[in-house]
Amino acid sequence: MDKNRLTGAIETLKESGVRMTPQRHAILQYLLSSMEHPTADEIYKALEANFPNMSVATVYNNLRVFKDAGLIRELTYGDASSRFDANVEDHYHVICQTCGKITDFDYAPIDLEHRAAEGTGYTVDSHRLEFYGTCPACQHYKKIQ
Amino acid sequence: MDKNRLTGAIETLKESGVRMTPQRHAILQYLLSSMEHPTADEIYKALEANFPNMSVATVYNNLRVFKDAGLIRELTYGDASSRFDANVEDHYHVICQTCGKITDFDYAPIDLEHRAAEGTGYTVDSHRLEFYGTCPACQHYKKIQ
DNA sequence: TAGACTAATTATAGATATTCTAAAGTAAGA
């Protein structure tokens, strides 16, 4: 993991008057090191061994704190639970419809917001674009079946 | 509502071996006549008067049946409950972040799926694009406040 | 460093959305 991102994130939180606690540090570290866009429950389970007394509510509370501080993004898809992405740069996602894996797809943001605004009378300030298909692993699995 | 869409939908279901029941007919009719992208609960409440004994489970069951038959699409957003869209033609949505209203935005589909596939190794077969902002009514409301 | 103040964590209960189960009902073909 990029150590600077963690220290930068801690710094950002400090500036917003958010205390650093062991649980917070661990959740943040896990999010920043993960490329897997984990759910709250996955984070909870991953840290359970090191924090046997940690409550699920703590995970949710802190995810909200991080989100409010602009450090992470919440992603909601068809499945029940939200996923969290520590990459807040502009990027799109490709999602495997077989296993649910989410992969980043870096691409220059499309320029359609003003057209959407014109076409509907809304003011538009952001957009979300996702691609659906099959990841390499699941393609392979389907082939050998 | 377009009567032909309803009869066409019933025909499609028949071909997939799905029986027509009064509840199914009502749910389908409601979906096809609604421009509001209703939630399961909204459908349930709307039909409660005519079907006092209908169960919520029936609404969910049938939405799944229709979805599997390709007659409707399920839309999931940040808020808790799914919305259902009987318009399965290619189109995008603009969503009001203040009141939750969802408006269709007809636009020629963007052509990025092959790039997403190249960039990630996935096979890509669909995409979803949404715009977020403020609807005309909420803009007005904010102005006069 | 001691004490006080405030924020964070924990455990638990609660809210909401959706699915499951088993029994009873019903559409549609023979």
Add this chain to the structure above:
DNA sequence: TCTTACTTTAGAATATCTATAATTAGTCTA
């Protein structure tokens, strides 16, 4: 009409997430 398999119903079960209250733990000040 009869039969059979699919549907509906009611209610329980499950899952995710939030709210609450009590306890714990940082951090600030003297």
